[in-house]
Amino acid sequence: MNLVKMPGRLILSAAFALALSCNSGTDKKDNTPAADTTVHPVAAAPVSTDFMTIKHKVANFNKWIPGYNGNDSMRLANGLHSYMVARGVEDSNMVLVAVRLDNIDKAKAFAANPGLKEAMQKSGVTSAPEIDYLHSVMNDTATIPQTIRELVKFKVKDWDVWRKAFDSDKQARMDAGITDRVIAYTIGDTHMVTLVFAIADMAKANAFMSSKELAEKMKSGGVDGKPSVFFYKVAHKY
Numbered sequence: 001m002n003l004v005k006m007p008g009r010l011i012l013s014a015a016f017a018l019a020l021s022c023n024s025g026t027d028k029k030d031n032t033p034a035a036d037t038t039v040h041p042v043a044a045a046p047v048s049t050d051f052m053t054i055k056h057k058v059a060n061f062n063k064w065i066p067g068y069n070g071n072d073s074m075r076l077a078n079g080l081h082s083y084m085v086a087r088g089v090e091d092s093n094m095v096l097v098a099v100r101l102d103n104i105d106k107a108k109a110f111a112a113n114p115g116l117k118e119a120m121q122k123s124g125v126t127s128a129p130e131i132d133y134l135h136s137v138m139n140d141t142a143t144i145p146q147t148i149r150e151l152v153k154f155k156v157k158d159w160d161v162w163r164k165a166f167d168s169d170k171q172a173r174m175d176a177g178i179t180d181r182v183i184a185y186t187i188g189d190t191h192m193v194t195l196v197f198a199i200a201d202m203a204k205a206n207a208f209m210s211s212k213e214l215a216e217k218m219k220s221g222g223v224d225g226k227p228s229v230f231f232y233k234v235a236h237k238y
């Protein structure tokens with residue numbers, strides 16, 4: 001979410017041809033149709049990405065964020081690339097961080113580093129971090145008007161069975177103003193599913209999430225237990 005530049009040689013060639021035609025004394029007209037230079041916008045395609053997500057509470061978001069941004073070099077040294085920081089809808093000091101990861105072993109070593117814990121404490125983190133390592137099979141980065149996101153995590157008995165049931169219910173989600181943004185599972189464990197939706201209407205979304213129809217669809221898909229749900233808004237996109 002690019003203007004097409006004419007190569008330098010082509011520009012020089014066109015100018016040279018124009019000079020010749022002006023000095024030739026002929027009235028020949030070039031009937032070649034003009035090239036279409038219109039730039040057509042293209043929506044970003046859904047992509048597959050590995051992420052590490054960290055969810056925790058901070059004492060004060062505005063005081064915490066400078067500390068987070070200040071440790072970017074530490075993350076990069078461990079193959080982690082800043083992607084997004086979000087704030088909870090109900091509690092704006094509840095923070096969700098997502099970083100793209102190059103290597104899960106390095107990411108886990110980084111998460112276990114005592115220096116990270118110390119840095120988090122200094123920046124005002126007040127709760128134990130909830131960390132997930134995810135492989136997204138779909139990550140839609142297209143720009144959309146909806147600003148509220150819903151993060152849903154749950155366990156399934158079988159990924160393929162669940163995915164078939166989930167895909168068959170897409171129209172019902174769309175009718176409720178819910179747009180699929182991320183479909184992922186825990187790296188190394190396809191039984192643990194994480195989804196992100198864009199929400200157009202909180203009331204409609206809550207009604208859909210608590211509906212009997214959805215409960216039956218989740219049951220047929222093999223969802224095991226009650227999903228955890230977190231509503232957030234993106235505060236920073238990197």
